[in-house]
């Protein structure tokens with residue numbers, strides 16, 4: 386297996402491959418740019434974003450490739466908030482050396498916003514902290530105000 | 544659990560044993576009088592970002608009655624808050640002057656955040672300054688819940704297995720939510736009486752189901768008053784209704800008068816977190832079952848007990 390990501394249906398390469406880095410695949414359509422921003426990849430990294438690619442599993446999908454960066458556990462956790470079905474491939478010398486499924490962690494810190502507009506974390510500069518009450522459907526309880534933020538009302542910082 | 548330096552932010556942080564300890568110290572104060580030297584040399588800061596005069600006076604009385612000095616501000620006027628100072632900076636500053644902070648703040652979760660700030664100070668070698676919440680926005684008011692439970696204990700001789708009817712705005716009322724959570728530890732039987740659109744939220748009833756607590760929903764006070772040990776009345780606010788007609792249709796239904804009390808047990812006690820508007824008529828005040836003013840008075844021994852405990856003056 387190689388690190389080349391192909392359009393599933395035609396097995397034809399439409400997004401160029403990377404040699405060393407990370408491929409984040411099976412993102413819901415329209416989320417790739419948001420996720421790349423959330424992960425802070427939009428600075429100086431080489432990033433290839435694929436939008437609305439055909440996927441045999443999900444119909445349409447987005448993907449992100451980052452050259453020269455190996456994402457780890459903290460990033461996987463953040464990705465899971467917006468893309469619970471995402472897979473992450475670590476590529477070294479054009480070969481996939483590690484394949485991972487993402488998962489929302491038990492505690493989510495800093496990245497997400499509390500959906501309660503009267504929460505102190507939305508009023509002053511307070512880093513957010515949530516306890517994951519349920520993964521499917523996603524429900525996160527704010528450590529400060531106790532509000533239960535649901536997956537569909539989840540907004541990310543920044 | 545040890546109380547010294549503990550924050551009082553949410554009723555959910557307290558076990559039954561914790562609450563029993565608070566109630567027994569409060570009961571001791573009520574029975575034997577207050578030890579006016581208990582917190583001698585200690586100072587308590589009351590930071591009231593909302594005026595809430597009754598709560599502030601109750602805390603101030605509690606602190607002074609066991610010998611603590613108090614410093615306070617009430618309302619954001621004339622304070623650094625008006626100049627845009629953050630809660631963090633105010634807490635950091637005031638924590639230098641006092642041994643405990645009572646905080647009343649309009650934002651949900653502000654008490655937990657303040658507690659975190661004074662805990663972080665300890666990493667810089669500063670002593671922990673415990674935070675006691677006097678209400679954080681629409682979230683919690685833990686000392687209210689404690690004084691409610693304590694009022695049930697001293698009027699009924701127990702909290703265990705009481706039949707409690709909660710009436711009024713059950714959807715938005717934070718006192719009702721906190722009380723329902725707390726009563727789930729005591730195997731209570733809960734009756735919720737409210738207009739449909741203000742009934743108790745499903746996240747509370749599903750929590751009660753998980754705890755095996757019996758509960759039922761009603762639309763009329765008459766359906767529950769005869770069996771209740773405690774009737775807990777709350778105000779229905781006009782603002783909750785889409786139009787005035789809707790409000791006018793229900794407001795008379797959720798009002799208790801002296802004549803209605805005759806259907807209740809002689810031992811029943813009528814409670815209310817106050818302020819009352821007109822949901823309990825004035826003629827009920829002299830009925831022996833009316834307990835709301837004594838209930839408010841119970842805030843003093845409860846708050847004094849908490850202050851003594853978190854400042855390490857009681858075991």
Ligand SMILES: [Zn+2]
Pocket residue numbers: 499500501504505506527528529530531532652
């Ligand atoms: Zn919150």
